[in-house]
Amino acid sequence: MAGLHKIVVGFDFGTTYSALAWASTNLPGQINLIGNWPSAGILTRHSAPTEIAYYEGGTSDFSWGYDIPRTVRRLKWFKLLLDSNDEHVQSGMPLPPGMTAMDVTRDFFSALYQHAMSTLWRQNGPEVMSMMKVDFVLTVPAVWSDTAKQRTRGAAIAAGMSNEHNLSLLSEPEAAAIYTIKNQDRNAINVYDRIVVCDAGGGTVDLISYTVLSINPLKVTECAVGTGDFCGSTYIDRNFEGLLQQRMGNHYNSLRVETQQRIVKNFEEVKCAFRDKPDQEVYHVSVPTLDTVPEAGIYSGELRLTREEMRRLFDPVIDQIMVLITSQVQSICKEGSHVNSVLLVGGFGESPATAVVKGAVMRGLEPSLPLQITTVVRRARRHYGTPMSTIFIPGQHSERDACTDPITGRRMACNQVSWFLQKGEPITDDRRITRNFCRSFKKYSGPWVDSMVACDLDRPPSRVTPDVKHVCNITADLSSVSKSCYEKKWKNWRRFYVARYHLDLTISSGDMKFELIFKGASFGRISVDFDL
Template sequence: MDSASSTFDNLLDDLSDLALSYKDTRDSLIIALDFGTTYSGIAYALTTDPEKVFTIDSWPGGDRNAPKTPTALQYGSGSVTNLKWGYELDRLEGEKIQHIKLLLDPEQPRPYFIPTNIEAEMAKLPKPVVDVASDYMRAIFEHAIKEIEGHFLVPELLHNFDKQYVLTVPALWSDKAKDMTSRAAEKAGISPVDMITEPEAAALFTLKDVKNKGLKVNDAVVICDAGGGTVDLISYEILSLAPFELRAITKASVMVAFPGAVAGSSMIDRNLEEEIRKAVGMKRYQNALKEFAIAIKPGFRGKDDRDKYLSFPMAKLEDNPANGLVKNSMTLSGATMFRPFEPIAREVDRLVGEQVSAVKIERLQASPPNPNGVKAIFLVGGFGSSDYLAKAIQNSNPGVTVIQPKEA
């Protein structure tokens, strides 16, 4: 679950529940890390006021508040201790270490934008992958602690709280990968840690206010968490509203790679990279992609959509009308946007359809049979915010409500 537009709210409800569970013991600070393929985020709550959950939105090197920071780092020349991470790398030359999370489970299928030669990729690391992951976790947590201290009138009061940690992991993470992730966290001083799967975290947040979404006991829902590197899907039945209880109807399914592509927003960014690089060159495309991800991608509606524009102020670029570049501004037509969006949306739509069918079959085979199918489909994650994806899934499921929760 990892994209720039997606916040750590996927864990907020679970984080609040965990804070409540510690309420009868010494006051605790609960810190949750969404360790993503491309972006990571942190949220926290205090057991003294567990209903209030805060997110970290200020990051080193960042030029704006954002709920997440890139999951990337770079060691200084000849050093394995001096490092820069996250948005700090935007202004640095040289090779970045990215997609650390996927290297923790080499047996998982690779998204197409990750090198397939895992041995070669890991051999380039300056230290074991567990230590690299640990360095990133330590950096992001130390920054988070400084930010949290800033919320106290007397920062030293923070030391009076016990610390508890929550960490998201993919649904199909192997036991070996879970152990490596746990060891990386422990090396970073993050212990003890409770792990929660990404689909569970998404479901807990998405369904925390089911009554206001028109849902009731026995309704079935599909959660589709379409992030930057993967698409996670799972279906639940609502057992109770107070206390809130769910039952998984289907097994979690995770799409990391499909023929030649990845079912996630990183694929879209990569496809558009080719369009942009032709027009502006390698150095400027990264800033363009950032603007695209924040301001353009979520609102795309189809190939007949109106033109969108990416500006390159003071770039002094030569006009290239064939590629839509005129006066340092690049035009992205609906047709240009449609090419990378359509195959991914089609594949995600197929995956959602499989979940809808599985729920229908499971319920009809129950005793007694339940003729009711899926009531709602929730789209969360970076690509889950796409208007185009929501429209495609709604068209395929006309009797089902498609919901895109805000800040999910």
Template structure:
């Protein structure tokens, strides 16, 4: 078997990161930090801006895009989840949506183009370190991260985009908080830091667009093993919403008509200044900060003088409190959920770009001082997700089948199931409107749910869900070719999923499969008592494999894989 290189990609809302490792020897993870940057020859950065521009023909991306260029796509990731209506109201996303129309491109096309750019650069980095002939020596495995709060449809869409971008066939998704937790907990374990069997940790992954929370309990130390101990949570309250709140404030004090007359170049320069000089280092103190906004009229009452806006400490605090307050409520709820399950939460681990913010650390620390829960920020928190993705890929590789998985069990965030017809019984709450007479002469209640997995269930690593599918078909002795079938898989976010297909039960995907008529003809036949037509029932076994972020389907008929199986995901609007 050829040697393998595992590449982890953190495709973020505002910044993206890539790391890789050879699956052999010490398995050292290399974070790419020398991204192409025409404005700087020496600076390094663990991440590259998630920006792409098509001005002038060939796409420009990352640091190569002039930060004030009007035609650049920003926050494109927020367009990939149809459920995210909040992010679509932001100026950066609205600009990107307008650009899509002028370029005749979809959000998926643009995301794929950006991913292709960083993927090609990652391959250049591997070549630089492993030599020109590396592609003949190594096979490639890629792990791409996604927010845990994303819908299953958005996760599937990410896989599609990755394939459009030319990423390798050997491709997996992992949720961002799981990847971050893997990197941080493994480092703490190797450093011998305060981890004890039975301790629980809440990992708060605060990124640009999303904030994800996940809780783990330590079940072993040598090697490190953890299991999720509460249903993960999250929200759309990442640092881009801080940008939005700040921009709204500036717009208010400047006035709408004057704001509209100011050049986009000046606005973007001001927002860049806010990001680098204020957002990252604000600590909630009384220090005065200012930003430059060229072309703004003087207004001493509002602190505007000579193209400079001085920001009142109370205003900045309000802007930060609005977003950080949402994150603190999510953290509080996650701690409560973990403790309700009998876990003792020892620490909150802050990761992600926004997780490095000093004010958030202070607020969380003050809030949990009495309970004795520590709030920890780690060096390298910004690159933790891409490093964790690489580590996850090394653990979940065919090249190392005996590798011990760090995450031994997860908690289901959704219920998954099938709609079925059950023997009609009013005493079980079946509705008359659902009653149907079937070809076998029995009355059954349609629209009933059979849940294969319920939200909150513990899912052991490697668990496979199984159910049987019964298909009615008309096949004769002379029938040839294939007969195709289709079953819908549903999901539900309710804490207690309903027994019937109610409004909260959403279609996830159709599982299409087919089998030769010559095999189906061997099934026992029966006649419909009403129409006298001849039918046969075929029983299939549906298996669903679960990992951190994706579902894998396979269908068997009498112990053999059927000729054709495909899951077609339903779009959400």
């Protein structure tokens, strides 16, 4: 059978730390975390820092994870650049000249891909590996835009994760939910329970709420539209950096960049240990190269922070997360239901941060294990549609959108949007969403390019506005189709043709795919151009 002899590698690409795990179809219940990170020493760690450092101003030689020397300037938090055009975010993470966030991500992915493959060959041996197919499941934040997910996929492909491998994307909270629900104590979760899963990581916080329809096999359906934001634990680090600069003044600018990075790294240890206990009023962060700067609160090489100052670093981020959770719970209660439990996963929640990577492995194995397939009914997080022109109706359409079709001569309303998927609408991996297209032309000069747009508002506008965001261009190439297959029509004794075709869209947890159908025949996966 095709499903036998396969290894699935889960890859949790985190903002601050990343993790790898694997299991085989021969022993699906045994999920193995990949450790033995370069330069990690004898310490056994389930994740490696999502950090990379380039040498001598170049863009080819680099070190990563634990292998970066302390004296070298490192890039971190670059994951956030895949889905952010915010100038403040970009200025805080300067990239090497000529490199994009995709380039840096590709290099980091390449290092982890090679580490994963070498680990598999060493642990399983060449005889076993020569008979095994290796698939990769890469997790992405559910809160991310479709463009950011495609950037991540592109970086993974460039790193080699699709070379003789199947590569799929899975949302982080869904992976965490699958693992967490399946591994809860017996009777902790029951059929018809409603569960809010909060995946709080380093850079993003994602929330998904499920109604449990079946335990074995697991079947869940989203009972509220998922939400999320960029408000993970790295934002506490940023608050600390702001406080540090404020307190040190000119002393901060005199520090080497490597020293600044080391101070933030030292703060991370204090941050993780902070419990806001009344019996501890002072916290100490080691400040290398400095001894005493009284006006900055630095004594004997340590920056002193009061308990109240620590709380002020945490509170804005915690408050934002609590608003997200409260909003998710309220949206469920509005429908007359109640929430049975809230599951907190992810490193920020101080939970064992392996739920995402292990859930990715479990999900990737399921197609080979039919009796264990998890069914997830999701709700669309945004509206999807296509810009179009339609026959102009006075009083319904604005005069500013009026135009004339050059082929048919009809008065049309341009700049309209046909929404084919509504926010909150249920979707599954096997649901095909069909969008019909009709084009009039005198001479085929294709390929034809259609746009797909999205809107996050609860009620989308009927025409293109600033709230309607471009997602991608879809190229339909029908050059191989004979003219005789198209409809023939006449206007003022001149012949023109009408092409009617449709695009099938499938939206999975972390990805979307398109297929072009003309007169019942498939033209396969078509060209989709995201704004990368």
